[in-house]
Amino acid sequence: xxxxxxxxxxxxxxxxxxxxxxxxxxxxxxxxxxxxxxxxxxxxxxxxxxxxxxxxxxxxxxxxxxxxxxxxxxxxxxxxxxxxxxxxxxxxxxxxxxxxxxxxxxxxxxxxxxxxxxxxxxxxxxxxxxxxxxxxxxxxxxxxxxxxxxxxxxxxxxxxxxxxxxxxxxxxxxxxxxxxxxxxxxxxxxxxxxxxxxxxxxxxxxxxxxxxxxxxxxxxxxxxxxxxxxxxxxxxxxxxxxxxxxxxxxxxxxxxxxxxxxxxxxxxxxxxxxxxxxxxxxxxxxxxxxxxxxxxxxxxxxxxxxxxxxxxxxxxxxxxxxxxxxxxxxxxxxxxxxxxxxxxxxxxxxxxxxxxxxxxxxxxxxxxxxxxxxxxxxxxxxxxxxxxxxxxxxxxxxxxxxxxxxxxxxxxxxxxxxxxxxxxxxxxxxxxxxxxxxxxxxxxxxxxxxxxxxxxxxxxxxxxxxxxxxxxxxxxxxxxxxxxxxxxxxxxxxxxxxxxxxxxxxxxxx
Numbered sequence: 438x439x440x441x442x443x444x445x446x447x448x449x450x451x452x453x454x455x456x457x458x459x460x461x462x463x464x465x466x467x468x469x470x471x472x473x474x475x476x477x478x479x480x481x482x483x484x485x486x487x488x489x490x491x492x493x494x495x496x497x498x499x500x501x502x503x504x505x506x507x508x509x510x511x512x513x514x515x516x517x518x519x520x521x522x523x524x525x526x527x528x529x530x531x532x533x534x535x536x537x538x539x540x541x542x543x544x545x546x547x548x549x550x551x552x553x554x555x556x557x558x559x560x561x562x563x564x565x566x567x568x569x570x571x572x573x574x575x576x577x578x579x580x581x582x583x584x585x586x587x588x589x590x591x592x593x594x595x596x597x598x599x600x601x602x603x604x605x606x607x608x609x610x611x612x613x614x615x616x617x618x619x620x621x622x623x624x625x626x627x628x629x630x631x632x633x634x635x636x637x638x639x640x641x642x643x644x645x646x647x648x649x650x651x652x653x654x655x656x657x658x659x660x661x662x663x664x665x666x667x668x669x670x671x672x673x674x675x676x677x678x679x680x681x682x683x684x685x686x687x688x689x690x691x692x693x694x695x696x697x698x699x700x701x702x703x704x705x706x707x708x709x710x711x712x713x714x715x716x717x718x719x720x721x722x723x724x725x726x727x728x729x730x731x732x733x734x735x736x737x738x739x740x741x742x743x744x745x746x747x748x749x750x751x752x753x754x755x756x757x758x759x760x761x762x763x764x765x766x767x768x769x770x771x772x773x774x775x776x777x778x779x780x781x782x783x784x785x786x787x788x789x790x791x792x793x794x795x796x797x798x799x800x801x802x803x804x805x806x807x808x809x810x811x812x813x814x815x816x817x818x819x820x821x822x823x824x825x826x827x828x829x830x831x832x833x834x835x836x837x838x839x840x841x842x843x844x845x846x847x848x849x850x851x852x853x854x855x856x857x858x859x860x861x862x863x864x865x866x867x868x869x870x871x872x873x874x875x876x877x878x879x880x881x882x883x884x885x886x887x888x889x890x891x892x893x894x895x896x897x898x899x900x901x902x903x904x905x906x907x908x909x910x911x912x913x914x915x916x917x918x919x920x921x922x923x924x925x926x927x928x929x930x931x932x933x934x935x936x937x938x939x940x941x942x943x944x945x946x947x
Contacts, residue, residue, distance in 0.1 A: 505533065513543055517550060544571035552578075552910065553779070556838055559908035564947075577945045578839040583890035584858055584913075587940040589644045599646055600632045602936030604919045605717070607662035608903035609669055612690040613637040614698060615905070615914055615938075616669065621658035622934055627677045629656030633690070633698045634938075636907065636914075644938060651700040654686045659716030662688075663728050668753055670705075670728050675716035681736055683714040687753050706755045712745045719775035721783055723804060726751070729783055734771045740791055742769035744811075746804060766811045767800045772901070774834035776842055778863055781805050784842060786861070789830040795850040797828035801863070814863075814885075821886045829855065831900035831919075838910035838943060840864060843889075845915060845941070846899045854898035854921055858889040858941070896939055897921070904941075913941040 507515075516524050516538065524547075528538035537543070548571055549557045561569065606620025606628070617632040631651045634644055660674025660682070669688035675681055685705040692698050718733025718741070726749040735741045744761040773788025773796070785800040799814045818824040832847025832855075842861040848854045865884035902918025920935045 509537065512537060513546065516543065517546055521547070539572060541568070541571045544575055545569075547571075548575055551575075551840055552838060555908055556910045560838075560911065563909060563911075569947075574945070574947065577947070578943070581839070581943050581945060582887065583892055583944045584843075585893040585942045585944050586891060586896055587942070588894045589938045589940055598648060599936060600630070600648075600916075601628060602934035603628055603658075603917050604901040604934055605658040606903055606917055607660060607671065608905050608914065608916050609662055609664050610636070610905045610907055610914065611664050611669060612667050612692065614690055614692070615916075616662075616688070616690060616700065617916060618653065618662060618671070619657050619660065619674070620917065621677075625677055627656040627658050627675075629653060631700055633700060635692075635698065647698060649698065649700055651688070651702055653688075653700075653702050654684065654704075655682075657682060657716070659718075659734070661718060661720035661730065663720050663722040665722045665726055665728065665749065665753075670722065670747070670749070671702075672720060672728070672730060672747075673712075673715050673718060673733065675734070681714035681716050681734070683711050685711070685747065685756060687749075703754075705749070705753075707747070707758055708755075711758050712743065712760070713741070715741055717771035719773045719785065719788070721775045721777045723777050723781045723783060725781070726753075727781075727804070729775060729802065729804070731767065731775055731785060732770045732773060732788065740769040740771050740789075742767060744802070744809075746809075761804070761809045763810055765813065767798070767813075768796075770796060772830035774832060774844075776834045776836055778836060778840065778842070784834070784861070784863055786834055786842075786844070787829050787832060787847065793850075795828045795830045795848070799861075816885070823888050824886065826855065826857065827859065827886070829900075831902075833902060833904035833915065834861070835904050835906050835913055836910065837906055837913065843904075843906075843913060843941075845904055845913075846896075846902060846918065848900040854900045854919070856891075856896045856898040858891060860887045860889055861885065862887070892944065894939070897935060897937075899935055902935070911943050911945070915939045915941060 516527065519527070524538055528535045545557065560574075600617055601622055603620035603622045607618045609616045613636055615634045615636055619628050619630070621627055630648060631653050632646050632648050634646050654671060655676065657674030657676050660671055662669050662671045664670075667690065669690070671686040671688065672684070673682050685707055686702050687705050688700055688702045690698065690700050712730060713735050715733035715735045718730050720728060720730040722728045728747045728749075729744065730747075731744045732741050744766065746759050746761060747756050748759070749756045767785055768790055770788035770790050773785060775783055775785050777783050781804045783802045785802065787798075788796050790796050797818065799816070801812045801814065803810060803812075818827060821827065826849070828849055829847030833845045834842045835845075837843045842863070844859040844861060846855050846857070862885055896915070897920040899918035899920045902915055904913055904915040906913050916938045918935050920933055
């Protein structure tokens, strides 16, 4: 979790990083049209308790209770230490506190606390930095249940050049640009090209791809590429000879008035200790200039189960690899996802295991204070509406606005490809401090997994595509993948590669 803005007291910033972020949102989703917090909290409190609270605290608010004498900015600081349900309960005590907790200033800080300052800043920039109704936005984001898909069109004034259809490539959003690198294409061949497209504030859903000569790493597919600050960190992959790689590269994107967009790569110096060669692994960055990788397919086609952490120097010229050895830990797999959900916490989901079975297990990894630990969240598919379709490999899992994961596409054990969207809300897990965490209530399942409705353009069913979110987390870009094609005599599998870029937006009524 990122720190609160600098305007908050330092002691609040420090303590908030260690707060328990797991809370339920039932009060915030009350169907009542009454804007008061008392109406939102009615479902969690009996009428008797509510009457007692109003009777006892209303007199205190009008009297000389020490709590009412606390300055408003200090009350803000206290409230920011609390989960949302507690803030809503605090609001029902009297009119003064109800008005205080309805302040959009407070809710802007809550959004920064729970979503990160960068998401809030990007959200403000996309709305011309006008004053936004943050309490209503928070409620809408918490209750969003659908996405709208757009097929991005080429700019008619631009040269019509497009990336080759591909899969198992990398796609990242960095410095207001989409960066697409390498991947595999028809015939099992690898690609070694690099493409960029500017997606800044003047982006009007008209696409202009630009191929750049970046002196890039050798061609490959099944590699990973993560964003740390404004840099790309690439690791591993497989070439069309079947050779696995374990090299690490750092890429820097820059925008120039005369040169346009440039991308420069350099090989990272990591010393003698490095992970074994692999491809089809999973990776993500965490705070502190670190990147985590797990699993993949190593030499001789062996699936791996190891976990490594790369720590980069301040100038991004050197790095140090360290293997994490802890039990229990996820089984060997490939084609899975590893996604940072804030700070040093990551979520691992799915993939293909040793027996070629497609998995649906869910693991949490927290690399905190030098004591990393894998924790498994156990759940039953039959207890989730539509959950039988959850096991998948070759999907994407991207952190979106609201601190949840948006899982797109992938394929099952029968290689049936998917075009569905699922949201994984890890904050619905009651606790991740006990191993293993077992969800045994229908309410917890319903909150943790939710299948989103799809509006607009219906994407092709696909797997081994790539997706990334913009700075706000409200918009997701998805490119490529293997899709089901028309059956041809020379292609009995009916497989083809996709080359369209999709914009997937959370449906919010702002």
